[in-house]
Amino acid sequence: MFLKNCLRIFSSARIRFLLNNNVKASTFVNYKSVASLSTSKLALESEKVKVTFVLNDGKRLETVANVGDTLLDVVVNNDLNIEGFGACEGTVTCSTCHVILKPEDFERLPEEASDEERDMLDLAYSLTETSRLGCQITLTKELDGLEVKVPETINDARS
Amino acid sequence: MSFMGIKLITRFYCSFENVVPRVCIVGSGPAGFYAAMHLCKKLNNVHIDILEKLPVPFGLVRYGVAPDHPEVKNVINQFTKVANKPNVNFYGNIALGKDIDLLQLRQHYDAVLLTYGAEEDKTLGIENEEANNIVAARNFVGWYNGHPRDKDLKIDLSGTTAAILGQGNVALDVARMLLTPIDILRKTDITEHALAALADSKVKELYLIGRRGPLQVAFTIKELREQLNLPNCKTVWREQDFEGVSSVVSKLGRPRKRLTELMLKSVSESSNINIMPGDKCFKPIFFRSPNKFLTDNMNHVTGIELTCNRLEGDNLEYQKCIATDEKEFLDCSLVFRSIGYTSVKVDKDIIFDTNGFVTNDKGRVIEDNVSSLAKLYVAGWLGTGPAGVILHTMSNAFLVAKTICEDLKDCKNLSSKGGFQEVRKILLKSNQSHIIVDWNGWEKIDNYEVELGKKYGKPREKLCSISKMLEIASS
Ligand SMILES: Cc1cc2nc3c(=O)[nH]c(=O)nc-3n(C[C@H](O)[C@H](O)[C@H](O)COP(=O)(O)OP(=O)(O)OC[C@H]3O[C@@H](n4cnc5c(N)ncnc54)[C@H](O)[C@@H]3O)c2cc1C
Ligand code: FES
Numbered sequence A: 001m002f003l004k005n006c007l008r009i010f011s012s013a014r015i016r017f018l019l020n021n022n023v024k025a026s027t028f029v030n031y032k033s034v035a036s037l038s039t040s041k042l043a044l045e046s047e048k049v050k051v052t053f054v055l056n057d058g059k060r061l062e063t064v065a066n067v068g069d070t071l072l073d074v075v076v077n078n079d080l081n082i083e084g085f086g087a088c089e090g091t092v093t094c095s096t097c098h099v100i101l102k103p104e105d106f107e108r109l110p111e112e113a114s115d116e117e118r119d120m121l122d123l124a125y126s127l128t129e130t131s132r133l134g135c136q137i138t139l140t141k142e143l144d145g146l147e148v149k150v151p152e153t154i155n156d157a158r159s
Numbered sequence B: 001m002s003f004m005g006i007k008l009i010t011r012f013y014c015s016f017e018n019v020v021p022r023v024c025i026v027g028s029g030p031a032g033f034y035a036a037m038h039l040c041k042k043l044n045n046v047h048i049d050i051l052e053k054l055p056v057p058f059g060l061v062r063y064g065v066a067p068d069h070p071e072v073k074n075v076i077n078q079f080t081k082v083a084n085k086p087n088v089n090f091y092g093n094i095a096l097g098k099d100i101d102l103l104q105l106r107q108h109y110d111a112v113l114l115t116y117g118a119e120e121d122k123t124l125g126i127e128n129e130e131a132n133n134i135v136a137a138r139n140f141v142g143w144y145n146g147h148p149r150d151k152d153l154k155i156d157l158s159g160t161t162a163a164i165l166g167q168g169n170v171a172l173d174v175a176r177m178l179l180t181p182i183d184i185l186r187k188t189d190i191t192e193h194a195l196a197a198l199a200d201s202k203v204k205e206l207y208l209i210g211r212r213g214p215l216q217v218a219f220t221i222k223e224l225r226e227q228l229n230l231p232n233c234k235t236v237w238r239e240q241d242f243e244g245v246s247s248v249v250s251k252l253g254r255p256r257k258r259l260t261e262l263m264l265k266s267v268s269e270s271s272n273i274n275i276m277p278g279d280k281c282f283k284p285i286f287f288r289s290p291n292k293f294l295t296d297n298m299n300h301v302t303g304i305e306l307t308c309n310r311l312e313g314d315n316l317e318y319q320k321c322i323a324t325d326e327k328e329f330l331d332c333s334l335v336f337r338s339i340g341y342t343s344v345k346v347d348k349d350i351i352f353d354t355n356g357f358v359t360n361d362k363g364r365v366i367e368d369n370v371s372s373l374a375k376l377y378v379a380g381w382l383g384t385g386p387a388g389v390i391l392h393t394m395s396n397a398f399l400v401a402k403t404i405c406e407d408l409k410d411c412k413n414l415s416s417k418g419g420f421q422e423v424r425k426i427l428l429k430s431n432q433s434h435i436i437v438d439w440n441g442w443e444k445i446d447n448y449e450v451e452l453g454k455k456y457g458k459p460r461e462k463l464c465s466i467s468k469m470l471e472i473a474s475s
Helices: A002-021 A031-039 A041-046 A071-077 A103-108 A115-121 B002-019 B030-042 B059-063 B072-083 B102-108 B137-145 B169-179 B192-199 B221-228 B245-251 B254-270 B390-410 B420-430 B439-456 B466-473
Strands: A048-054 A060-066 A098-101 A131-133 A146-149 B022-026 B047-052 B088-092 B111-114 B134-136 B161-165 B205-209 B233-235 B280-285 B288-295 B301-312 B320-331 B334-337 B375-378
Touching: A048 A071, A060 A071, A098 A103, A103 A146, A115 A131, A115 B221, B022 B030, B022 B102, B030 B047, B030 B059, B030 B072, B030 B390, B047 B420, B059 B072, B059 B137, B072 B088, B088 B420, B088 B439, B102 B111, B102 B420, B111 B390, B134 B137, B137 B169, B137 B192, B137 B334, B161 B169, B169 B192, B169 B205, B169 B221, B169 B280, B221 B233, B221 B254, B233 B254, B245 B254, B288 B320, B301 B334, B375 B390, B439 B466
Parallel strands: A048 A146, B022 B047, B022 B111, B047 B088, B111 B375, B134 B334, B161 B205, B161 B334, B205 B280, B233 B280
Antiparallel strands: A048 A060, A098 A131, A098 A146, B288 B301, B301 B320
16 A cells, blocks of 8 residues: 555656646646646645545545645546546536535635535535535645545435 | 466456456436446446447537536546546447337347437427427527537527526526627637527527526526626516515525525615616516417517416425416517426337336336346436436436446356447448447547637537538548
């Protein structure tokens, strides 16, 4: 597992390298990640935080992520196998990146959800008081150790 | 040790030969692709063929989602990844019920999943519904999105007042296309023919008519917010429609509550609204059902006779509407019918329930099982009914795919089926020159459209002719 993580970090750093050198290679346009890429390139390489995604079946996906990335970036850059996650690529139009935070983490997020984010959350299954869209949570140093729950993606659409 | 190795390899080989199940998915919209995604993830060995009536994939993502919502269409990138997997094949220009029948598919596959959506418009069944300029929302949507079926839609946009019957998201899409400043639409992948017609549109006043009240609207908050924020467009509500609403808001669940609060806020703003010359007006009205359409001697619609309704029932969100004797007349020269969709029975062997969708339990189609035939499944709008957004379709498709995985794993003795090889034989037998569009063919169409779009300064200009698509795909 440790080795795997190291490899992941390596490959995500490589992706970043490519992205920085060739903007066109970026097929993944995300409001917030674009901003972070251009503002703090160097800081990104050095500042890492631990983030854990807890899946519905209890499986834990532990990652080391860059400060300034969104949770969606973390899922994509680490190739985390979360089915259907991030369908609209961070444009706040799909809700497939719905995550549930612990109340204390929810409270310490630097930004509150915008109206647009709340609008999309209203469509999500298993909506809770501490739900957010993963593409709208940007990692800061203070969020080191963040643990989020990814709710079940399988539902009976009729119910 | 090496002996063991050989043994393992041969074993693997045998099971590979015998047991790779073949799944056929009919319809390449979100339900089809999401089901394929889940099957690929959960089964080590599976062969998936996605059959599609049109030469091009993606269903309503291409032909439903509005041109000014390009972000929603990003999901195409996920679907493309699925299509590029070595064990997934796309075969376009094959219609179930026309080019091949269900029985044949069930003979040549281990599982058949129907995801062909809900293609038809629900009708009202009232007097003069066939009059000129009463347009099915579905066809209007298809027209601005380039669906080959709708490219020649007859629509007269020279009148100033139009009405939409229905208050769902599709109705709001239609409204937005009519009310958005044309220069915003120019930058989207809206078809050139629609753009030209909308640029000349005289529609200034648009009614959005609902049978029930503000607490029962079917549109979602994102779409409403977008409408309220449209530049050069004012929303005007009828205050009396909101009587008593503010007193129940606090009892509603979060999504309905936020939606209602947004409406109430807009209502209070609309009471002292200043309509400037050049502004367009959006006017939602409630508690009205169309009773009949009024026409002139050219059989052109001139208005709607509406029945006034009142609501009954304890559960506020699900109150029933009861017709009263009161009538109201609305003058308008263009009407859109947007009261929902229904699925087509494309094959005699597909059984529908009274709601108009295929009867199923977690996707398993309920029927007398014939063991020699592939099991039959249904997902997406064909199985759930035409409601909800892609997220809900995704969730259902995963559920059904999970059911398929369970059944395939339980199935001990799969016999080897011919799969698409057999389908191809059948197609060519009835028409030697039947063109099948594979993924590579779609990519050619895709590139062609993107190139064409550059000429107009748009992300893409869609081909609206099937024969042209086939020509490009097989070039
Ligand atoms: C106007 C409109 C706008 C929408 N906008 C949004 C939006 O902005 N955001 C959002 O999240 N959701 C939106 N939706 C909802 C979304 O499109 C649906 O949830 C989703 O497309 C349903 O997927 P499906 O696969 O069941 O059906 P479809 O997408 O309809 O796919 C069915 C496919 O089957 C094919 N087919 C039909 N008949 C046959 C046959 N006989 N043989 C073979 N193939 C066949 C069709 O050509 C089509 O490709 C919108 C829906 C509509 C109608
Ligand atoms: S990725 Fe679509 S809403 Fe976050």
